[in-house]
Amino acid sequence: MTYLDFELEISQGAGREYPVRVVHSPAGEARETMRFPFDTLALESRLKDLQIALLRSGGKTRKMPLPEEQAVQDFGRALFEALFIGEVRSRFDMSSREATHKDLGLRLKLRIQSPSLAALPWEFLYDSRQAEYVCLSRNTPIVRYLEIPQPIQPLTVTPPxxxxxxxxxxxxxxxxxxxxxxxxxxxxxxxxxxxxxxxxxxxxxxxxxxxxxxxxxxxxxxxxxxxxxxxxxxxxxxxxxxxx
Structure with a gap:
């Protein structure tokens, strides 16, 4: 599948506020300020709940119970709603519509400058409007962009x-x-x-x-x-x- 890119950067912040910038998208650029939804204690609790839910979901005989699935969704929803605010959300929605109109996917590229935020599982971003995790749709994969001080060398492989x-x-x-x-x-x-x-x-x-x-x-x-x-x-x- 061919994709358009929606490149989003989260810069270093102060307290729980972080500058967010749409670096590149089919709908243009935008800037907003994200307020991180959890304080330190709440984040620790949410991550613990997330770990328990994921561990149980991988068990041999048990399926993930609804309360634990809800904990994962709530965590992903809070991250999504904090990150996609104001003009950032508008650009994302416009880009999604353009990609759909062209029968293309929309790849979400995350540039995260803050080490503490980079360590979080942003792959659990949950869009409650679509009732799905963003990365689970083949139309909206999530990739993390890492800045490196040298050009990327293409890997040429002779199959297999x-x-x-x-x-x-x-x-x-x-x-x-x-x-x-x-x-x-x-x-x-x-x-x-x-x-x-x-x-x-x-x-x-x-x-x-x-x-x-x-x-x-x-x-x-x-x-x-x-x-x-x-x-x-x-x-x-x-x-x-x-x-x-």
């Missing part, structure tokens, strides 16, 4: 594109009740998404057998280079320095 996948479920010795990710399900999602390319010989997908960094290091030393590495994993904090 070789992908190394690693699926890891969390282990916490102090919590035997910790739910595990449904690894077969996670792998199946990737395999379904790449089925057409694999059948056409354009892509090779290999799953790493082990689940440790040593296993990964060994695989990375393979004679034939990998072009892409993907990981389906969940980290669990351990109460010891330098351990996750």
């Amino acid at each position: 594109l070789r992908i190394l996948g690693m699926a890891v479920s969390p282990i916490d010795p102090s919590d035997p009740q910790l739910e595990q990710l449904d690894l077969p399900r996670e792998k199946q999602r990737v395999e379904n998404a790449t089925k057409d390319l694999r059948e056409r010989g354009l892509l090779e997908l290999t799953w790493l057998e082990g689940q440790t960094w040593r296993d990964l290091q060994k695989a990375m030393r393979a004679a034939n280079p990998w072009h892409i590495f993907i990981s389906s994993a969940m980290a669990v904090l351990i109460n010891e320095p330098t351990k996750v």
